[in-house]
Amino acid sequence: MQIDKIRGHQTDQLFKAILELKDLDECYHFFDDLCTISEMQSLSQRLEVAQMLKLKKTYDTIQSETGASTATISRIRRCVDYGSGGYDKVLNRLYPETGEES
Numbered sequence: 001m002q003i004d005k006i007r008g009h010q011t012d013q014l015f016k017a018i019l020e021l022k023d024l025d026e027c028y029h030f031f032d033d034l035c036t037i038s039e040m041q042s043l044s045q046r047l048e049v050a051q052m053l054k055l056k057k058t059y060d061t062i063q064s065e066t067g068a069s070t071a072t073i074s075r076i077r078r079c080v081d082y083g084s085g086g087y088d089k090v091l092n093r094l095y096p097e098t099g100e101e102s
Contacts (some may be wrong), residue, residue, distance in 0.1 A: 003084055049076045050087040056096060 021027050031040055043065050052062045054096070059073050068076075080087050 050080050054078050
């Protein structure tokens with residue numbers, strides 16, 4: 001399982017820290033300290049691409065609206081289709097009208 005590749009003390013600490021954040025403002029402060037602007041843009045873009053893929057948007061539309069490369073879109077498509085279910089779980093909670101929470 002791919003999750004096992006990232007599992008460890010440091011990752012546990014990171015995820016526990018994220019779970020301690022109380023609101024968007026705390027998230028902005030924490031991630032501003034944790035990530036570069038480029039890293040934040042990349043993470044945000046990936047989530048947006050996953051949402052657009054779930055909405056059955058075309059690669060051309062996704063590329064033009066997000067700036068993501070077709071390689072990035074394809075990688076995210078594989079995760080959405082065959083990954084651990086993380087994108088689905090989060091997106092279904094954020095946008096319950098577009099699917100069922102697993």
